[in-house]
Amino acid sequence: MSRLRWLFVVLCMAAGVGLGLYYGWAISPVKYVDTTPAMLRVDFRADYTLMVAETFQSDQNLENAARHLAILGSEAPGEYVTQALDFARQNKYNPADINLLQSLDLALQVWQPGATPQQATPIATLQAQPVQP
Amino acid sequence: MNKFFNILFPVAAVLLGFSIGLVVAWELAPTRFIDTSPSSLRIDFKDEYRYMIASAYNATGDLPRAQARLATLGDTNPVKVLGEQAQRMMASNSSMKLIQILADLSQSLQSNPAAVASQPANPVPSSVDEQPPEPSASPSTTNAPRATEAAAEFTSLPESETQTEEPASASPVPTSLATLPAPPKQTATFTPVPAFELAKQSSLCEPSQPALLQIYLSDAKIKPVAGIELIITWFGGEEHFFSGLKPEISPGYADYTLNENVEYDLSIAATGTRVTGLRTTGCTDASGNVYPGSIRLEFKQP
Numbered sequence: 001m002s003r004l005r006w007l008f009v010v011l012c013m014a015a016g017v018g019l020g021l022y023y024g025w026a027i028s029p030v031k032y033v034d035t036t037p038a039m040l041r042v043d044f045r046a047d048y049t050l051m052v053a054e055t056f057q058s059d060q061n062l063e064n065a066a067r068h069l070a071i072l073g074s075e076a077p078g079e080y081v082t083q084a085l086d087f088a089r090q091n092k093y094n095p096a097d098i099n100l101l102q103s104l105d106l107a108l109q110v111w112q113p114g115a116t117p118q119q120a121t122p123i124a125t126l127q128a129q130p131v132q133p
Numbered sequence: 134m135n136k137f138f139n140i141l142f143p144v145a146a147v148l149l150g151f152s153i154g155l156v157v158a159w160e161l162a163p164t165r166f167i168d169t170s171p172s173s174l175r176i177d178f179k180d181e182y183r184y185m186i187a188s189a190y191n192a193t194g195d196l197p198r199a200q201a202r203l204a205t206l207g208d209t210n211p212v213k214v215l216g217e218q219a220q221r222m223m224a225s226n227s228s229m230k231l232i233q234i235l236a237d238l239s240q241s242l243q244s245n246p247a248a249v250a251s252q253p254a255n256p257v258p259s260s261v262d263e264q265p266p267e268p269s270a271s272p273s274t275t276n277a278p279r280a281t282e283a284a285a286e287f288t289s290l291p292e293s294e295t296q297t298e299e300p301a302s303a304s305p306v307p308t309s310l311a312t313l314p315a316p317p318k319q320t321a322t323f324t325p326v327p328a329f330e331l332a333k334q335s336s337l338c339e340p341s342q343p344a345l346l347q348i349y350l351s352d353a354k355i356k357p358v359a360g361i362e363l364i365i366t367w368f369g370g371e372e373h374f375f376s377g378l379k380p381e382i383s384p385g386y387a388d389y390t391l392n393e394n395v396e397y398d399l400s401i402a403a404t405g406t407r408v409t410g411l412r413t414t415g416c417t418d419a420s421g422n423v424y425p426g427s428i429r430l431e432f433k434q435p
Binding site for chain 2: 005008009010012013014015016017018019020021022023024025029034035036037039040041042044047048050051052054055057058059068071
């Protein structure tokens with residue numbers, strides 16, 4: 001076979017690779033339908049954390065809050081609240097929402113997993129820092 | 134022969150290349166979805182996410198925010214899905230307190246039919262659009278509330294396209310719906326539920342629904358009442374369930390599958406209204422087979 005013909009074959013192959021990639025990435029990409037909360041976009045994670053903070057504000061149940069935050073991944077629950085708080089500040093969340101996240105963040109910083117409510121630091125004594133407008 | 138190779142080789146090369154491309158695209162370097170939306174979550178995580186929406190609503194009473202959050206899950210009928218989740222939780226013997234949280238949100242959505250009806254087409258409450266644009270931390274950041282973006286995703290794109298591809302490092306981070314002003318904190322107050330009276334009790338023979346206790350609750354204006362806790366007891370057992378978990382039948386509907394030869398008592402938890410001695414009766418179908426009949430109870434507030 002002539003060299004030109006080999007070149008043509010290689011070009012055809014390259015075109016096939018290109019078509020395959022286009023089909024696999026653009027036309028029919030791998031579908032992720034059963035994702036985990038760890039894969040959520042940062043704003044959804046922050047919003048989920050805010051829901052936990054809103055619930056915590058109402059029931060003051062830190063064990064519950066930590067359990068709900070645990071589905072976000074393998075890091076410590078407080079880490080997710082800190083991340084959400086950073087995101088909230090960067091994106092100018094409502095000050096009331098930032099306060100809720102701060103309260104939960106502070107409470108989790110002193111939280112001892114497994115501690116009875118009597119052993120845990122009373123949440124009421126923790127004061128969230130006022131949010132700068 | 135030469136002509137044959139002239140055609141075969143390029144075709145074979147394209148096919149081989151295509152296969153290599155697919156292997157790369159699907160196996161070696163598939164499109165990575167790390168910034169997914171709640172709509173793509175596995176069903177158990179969706180349940181958890183939905184429960185947190187209900188729980189946050191229970192704490193804040195902010196229905197528009199709860200609706201915007203529910204819209205991110207992409208459920209076409211949030212009320213129905215809440216009911217199904219409540220039933221799953223009941224089946225797994227979850228605490229009634231947790232189920233009540235879902236029932237409360239379901240009831241609030243049903244009592245705000247305009248908002249629920251607009252949910253599939255435009256799941257974001259109008260109040261979101263009315264918010265003034267929030268100042269943005271980054272010039273590239275869109276001022277549109279996040280829920281608006283989520284709504285656009287769910288209304289205009291198929292599921293596979295609602296996910297953001299990995300090389301989106303420069304993609305703008307939308308402002309969260311959390312920027313909506315928080316409503317004044319609601320203080321829970323006890324609102325006495327007017328007593329229900331048994332308006333009608335009848336036996337039904339429906340071969341498609343044997344041994345079903347059907348309960349319909351309505352107020353004085355014959356408007357169905359959702360979210361009412363019902364307690365069914367029998368010798369050695371008790372179960373709680375709620376009206377409104379099957380809104381496709383009626384917002385004030387609840388049912389319970391009875392066992393044959395067992396006598397049940399039904400109570401309405403909030404008011405203490407009680408119906409005793411509920412038993413299935415024998416029915417006969419067209420071919421002469423006997424099956425347990427159903428019971429229909431209609432309660433009305435005076």
